[in-house]
Amino acid sequence: MLRLPKFEVRTPESLDAALALLAEFGPDARVIAGGTDLVPNMKHELVTPRIVVSLARIPELRGVGDAGAGWLRLGAMTSLADVAADARVRAQAPALAQAAGLVAGPQLRTMGTLGGNVLLDTRCQWYNQTYFWREALGFCLKKDGTLCHVVEGGSKCVAAASNDTAPALMTLRAELVFVGPQGRRVTPIDDLWLADGAANKKCASDELLVEVRLPPTGPGHRGAYGKLRERASIDFPLLGVATRIELDARGTITDADVVLTALQARPVRVKRAAELLLGVRAEGDAFLAAARAVADQAHRQAHPMPNIPGDAEWRRAMVPVYVRRTLEAAARGAGPVHAV
DSSP, X not given: OOOOOOOEEEOOSSHHHHHHHHHHHGGGEEEESSOTTHHHHHHTTSOOOSEEEEOTTOGGGSOEEEEETTEEEEETXXXXXXXXXXXXXXXXXXXXXXXHXXXXXXXXXXXXXXXXXXXXXXXXXXXXXXXXXXXXXXXXXXXXXSOXXXXXXXXXXXXXXOOSHHHHHHHTTOEEEEEETXXXXXXXXXXXXXXXXXXXXXXXXXXXXXXXXXXXXXXXXXXXXXXXXXXXXXXXXXXXXXXXXXXXXXXXXXXXXXXEESSSSSOXXXXXXXXHHTTOBSSHHHHHHHHHXXXXXXXXXXXXXXXXXXXXXXXXXXXXXHHHHHHHHHHHTOOOXXXX
């Protein structure tokens, strides 16, 4: 049985109080939202905070609301189940609703939060193990060691970004609102990432993600999310594909975007996706050919590593399959795409 290390829980009832605790305890404190990732990591002794700061009693961090000018505001503590079920999210950001609805299983989606998924720590089959397992292997670059077991002689951690909602939010051009000692700051989600599995996000430990903002989408917006995993009921993604296409009144594509996750330390945008789809009607043989061209581009660009379970070559072979299927689902206004 894996036991939790000793720690103290603080439950502030305001953002100011939460920030004061983070400032007071510094590296000894960790924030907990739903706890679906932090608690297992604490049992594995990947993190051993002395103080755990719960955000559960801060009401302004929950819920979906109007942010003005057609924008949606999603509180960082809004559960993934609520994001997936919200009618406004499903209408304005279908890829996000689908991605949130495919995270883990229903119990974990009820506890897990949107903010927690956006800020999910990177994962690696050599890192997400018990202390005794990691000790027997000599630890790794990400925690307590100096060797990378994925890339021999590697000097940078290549643990994979595995957050399902991140690629969907990138296709939507979402903005993130952080609050910290210097006040509030707003950053495009594209600017959040670093190509380093040990610390792949540009945010400080004394900052809190408080909300996600979605820009307005028009009547021609279509989006879908595809997820590859061995057990469709609960697993982290072996590959995640978010797609977005924008159609004019005639059904012709005016803009598009495709973003992949679970391949590298940060989500990866497929190059030339918009260029290859632009001006094509979202139906018929011409669209299928354009979707295959984007899929081929994704296959050339994607090079999975053996950093998460699942054969890396098989995962790469699935990239064009899932990109094509997810683009087709978006065009039909359908989805999500996943194995059952």
